Amino acid sequence: MDTPAVQAAQEPHPIKLVVTDDLRRNRLTAFFRLLLALPHYIWIALWGIFAMLALILNWVATLISGRPPAALHNFLARFLCYSTNPFPGFLGRPGYPVDLEVGPPEQQSRLTVFFRIFLALPALLVSQILRYLSQLLAVFSWFTAVILGRVPRGIRDFAAFALRFEQQTMGYVYLLTGRYPSFELGI
DSSP: OOOHHHHHHHSOOSEEEEEOOOSBOOHHHHHTHHHHHHHHHHHHHHHHHHHHHHHHHHHHHHHHHSSOOHHHHHHHHHHHHHHHSSSOOTTOOSOSSEEEEEOOOOOOOHHHHHTHHHHHHHHHHHHHHHHHHHHHHHHHHHHHHHHHSBOOHHHHHHHHHHHHHHHHHHHHHTTSOSSOOOOOOOO
8 A cells, every 4th residue: 555655756747837839939029028028927916916815715714624725726727827837818727739638626734734835945045056057058049049040948947947837836835735746757
Protein backbone atom coordinates (compact mmCIF):
# COMPACT_ATOMS: atom_id res chain seq x y z
CA MET A 1 0.00 0.00 0.00
CA ASP A 2 1.40 3.39 -1.04
CA THR A 3 1.79 6.21 1.47
CA PRO A 4 -0.02 9.51 0.77
CA ALA A 5 3.32 11.08 -0.26
CA VAL A 6 3.97 8.32 -2.81
CA GLN A 7 0.41 8.56 -4.15
CA ALA A 8 0.74 12.35 -4.53
CA ALA A 9 4.04 11.94 -6.40
CA GLN A 10 2.38 9.55 -8.87
CA GLU A 11 -0.56 11.85 -9.65
CA PRO A 12 -0.12 14.89 -11.90
CA HIS A 13 0.08 18.21 -10.09
CA PRO A 14 -3.34 19.94 -9.96
CA ILE A 15 -1.79 23.16 -11.30
CA LYS A 16 -0.42 22.60 -14.79
CA LEU A 17 1.19 24.97 -17.28
CA VAL A 18 0.14 24.36 -20.88
CA VAL A 19 2.48 25.76 -23.55
CA THR A 20 1.32 25.62 -27.17
CA ASP A 21 3.23 28.48 -28.77
CA ASP A 22 5.34 27.98 -31.89
CA LEU A 23 8.25 30.20 -30.73
CA ARG A 24 7.51 32.81 -33.43
CA ARG A 25 7.04 36.43 -32.37
CA ASN A 26 5.85 39.51 -34.19
CA ARG A 27 8.86 41.85 -34.27
CA LEU A 28 6.79 45.02 -33.92
CA THR A 29 4.75 43.87 -30.92
CA ALA A 30 7.89 42.37 -29.37
CA PHE A 31 9.63 45.74 -29.70
CA PHE A 32 6.76 47.56 -27.94
CA ARG A 33 5.98 44.73 -25.48
CA LEU A 34 6.44 46.73 -22.26
CA LEU A 35 4.35 49.62 -23.51
CA LEU A 36 1.59 47.27 -24.69
CA ALA A 37 1.61 45.43 -21.35
CA LEU A 38 1.17 48.60 -19.27
CA PRO A 39 -2.68 48.39 -19.07
CA HIS A 40 -2.35 44.78 -17.93
CA TYR A 41 0.13 45.69 -15.19
CA ILE A 42 -2.34 48.27 -13.91
CA TRP A 43 -5.24 45.79 -14.13
CA ILE A 44 -3.38 43.02 -12.32
CA ALA A 45 -2.36 45.43 -9.55
CA LEU A 46 -6.01 46.41 -9.04
CA TRP A 47 -7.19 42.80 -9.27
CA GLY A 48 -4.42 41.85 -6.83
CA ILE A 49 -5.99 44.00 -4.11
CA PHE A 50 -9.19 41.95 -4.32
CA ALA A 51 -7.17 38.73 -4.64
CA MET A 52 -5.41 39.53 -1.35
CA LEU A 53 -8.78 40.01 0.38
CA ALA A 54 -10.05 36.78 -1.21
CA LEU A 55 -6.90 34.99 -0.02
CA ILE A 56 -7.56 36.01 3.58
CA LEU A 57 -11.20 34.88 3.34
CA ASN A 58 -10.09 31.66 1.63
CA TRP A 59 -7.58 30.97 4.40
CA VAL A 60 -10.20 31.39 7.14
CA ALA A 61 -12.82 29.35 5.26
CA THR A 62 -10.37 26.56 4.43
CA LEU A 63 -9.09 26.50 7.98
CA ILE A 64 -12.66 26.02 9.23
CA SER A 65 -13.98 23.58 6.63
CA GLY A 66 -10.80 21.91 5.36
CA ARG A 67 -11.75 22.74 1.76
CA PRO A 68 -11.66 26.10 -0.07
CA PRO A 69 -15.09 27.45 -1.04
CA ALA A 70 -15.64 27.01 -4.79
CA ALA A 71 -16.30 30.72 -5.43
CA LEU A 72 -13.07 31.86 -3.73
CA HIS A 73 -11.12 29.01 -5.32
CA ASN A 74 -12.38 29.97 -8.79
CA PHE A 75 -11.70 33.69 -8.25
CA LEU A 76 -8.13 33.06 -7.11
CA ALA A 77 -7.56 30.48 -9.85
CA ARG A 78 -8.69 32.97 -12.49
CA PHE A 79 -6.39 35.61 -11.01
CA LEU A 80 -3.50 33.15 -11.14
CA CYS A 81 -4.35 32.23 -14.74
CA TYR A 82 -4.50 35.89 -15.74
CA SER A 83 -1.05 36.53 -14.29
CA THR A 84 0.30 33.55 -16.26
CA ASN A 85 -0.79 34.48 -19.78
CA PRO A 86 1.69 36.44 -21.92
CA PHE A 87 -0.90 38.95 -23.14
CA PRO A 88 -4.26 38.02 -21.64
CA GLY A 89 -7.74 39.37 -22.03
CA PHE A 90 -8.85 41.27 -18.97
CA LEU A 91 -10.99 38.44 -17.53
CA GLY A 92 -8.39 35.66 -17.28
CA ARG A 93 -10.19 33.19 -19.53
CA PRO A 94 -8.25 30.23 -20.99
CA GLY A 95 -7.10 29.80 -24.58
CA TYR A 96 -3.66 31.39 -24.82
CA PRO A 97 -0.32 30.01 -26.08
CA VAL A 98 0.84 29.85 -22.46
CA ASP A 99 -2.00 28.95 -20.14
CA LEU A 100 -2.57 27.60 -16.67
CA GLU A 101 -4.98 24.84 -15.71
CA VAL A 102 -6.03 24.72 -12.06
CA GLY A 103 -7.77 21.69 -10.61
CA PRO A 104 -10.99 21.92 -8.59
CA PRO A 105 -11.07 22.64 -4.84
CA GLU A 106 -9.73 19.76 -2.80
CA GLN A 107 -9.72 18.69 0.82
CA GLN A 108 -6.66 20.05 2.65
CA SER A 109 -5.10 19.43 6.04
CA ARG A 110 -6.16 22.17 8.46
CA LEU A 111 -2.74 22.02 10.12
CA THR A 112 -0.88 22.73 6.87
CA VAL A 113 -3.44 25.42 6.02
CA PHE A 114 -2.78 27.13 9.35
CA PHE A 115 1.00 27.15 8.76
CA ARG A 116 0.84 27.52 4.95
CA ILE A 117 2.84 30.74 4.62
CA PHE A 118 5.69 29.28 6.70
CA LEU A 119 5.61 26.00 4.78
CA ALA A 120 5.70 27.94 1.50
CA LEU A 121 8.80 30.00 2.35
CA PRO A 122 11.38 27.61 0.79
CA ALA A 123 9.31 27.34 -2.42
CA LEU A 124 8.85 31.12 -2.50
CA LEU A 125 12.61 31.57 -2.26
CA VAL A 126 13.31 29.09 -5.07
CA SER A 127 10.51 30.66 -7.12
CA GLN A 128 12.06 34.12 -6.76
CA ILE A 129 15.49 32.85 -7.82
CA LEU A 130 13.96 31.17 -10.88
CA ARG A 131 12.07 34.39 -11.67
CA TYR A 132 15.28 36.47 -11.57
CA LEU A 133 17.05 34.00 -13.87
CA SER A 134 14.08 33.97 -16.22
CA GLN A 135 14.00 37.78 -16.33
CA LEU A 136 17.70 37.87 -17.19
CA LEU A 137 17.10 35.45 -20.04
CA ALA A 138 14.05 37.47 -21.11
CA VAL A 139 16.32 40.38 -22.07
CA PHE A 140 18.24 38.14 -24.47
CA SER A 141 14.98 36.62 -25.66
CA TRP A 142 13.55 40.10 -26.36
CA PHE A 143 16.53 41.00 -28.58
CA THR A 144 16.22 37.68 -30.38
CA ALA A 145 12.49 38.17 -30.92
CA VAL A 146 12.95 41.69 -32.30
CA ILE A 147 15.82 40.69 -34.61
CA LEU A 148 14.84 37.15 -35.69
CA GLY A 149 11.10 37.11 -35.04
CA ARG A 150 11.33 34.06 -32.76
CA VAL A 151 12.65 33.01 -29.38
CA PRO A 152 15.07 30.15 -28.67
CA ARG A 153 13.34 26.97 -27.46
CA GLY A 154 15.73 26.51 -24.53
CA ILE A 155 15.01 29.96 -23.16
CA ARG A 156 11.27 29.51 -23.65
CA ASP A 157 11.40 26.11 -21.95
CA PHE A 158 13.35 27.47 -18.97
CA ALA A 159 10.92 30.38 -18.69
CA ALA A 160 8.01 27.90 -18.79
CA PHE A 161 9.64 25.78 -16.08
CA ALA A 162 10.21 28.85 -13.88
CA LEU A 163 6.67 30.13 -14.51
CA ARG A 164 5.13 26.73 -13.76
CA PHE A 165 7.05 26.45 -10.49
CA GLU A 166 6.11 30.02 -9.56
CA GLN A 167 2.42 29.50 -10.30
CA GLN A 168 2.35 26.16 -8.44
CA THR A 169 3.96 27.97 -5.50
CA MET A 170 1.37 30.75 -5.64
CA GLY A 171 -1.38 28.15 -5.99
CA TYR A 172 -0.06 26.53 -2.81
CA VAL A 173 0.01 29.91 -1.04
CA TYR A 174 -3.49 30.81 -2.30
CA LEU A 175 -4.76 27.41 -1.02
CA LEU A 176 -5.77 26.32 -4.51
CA THR A 177 -3.98 23.06 -3.77
CA GLY A 178 -2.48 21.36 -0.78
CA ARG A 179 0.26 19.95 -3.00
CA TYR A 180 3.74 21.46 -2.80
CA PRO A 181 5.25 22.81 -6.08
CA SER A 182 6.91 20.24 -8.32
CA PHE A 183 10.39 20.27 -9.84
CA GLU A 184 9.32 18.08 -12.76
CA LEU A 185 11.06 19.25 -15.91
CA GLY A 186 8.22 18.50 -18.34
CA ILE A 187 6.32 21.52 -19.61
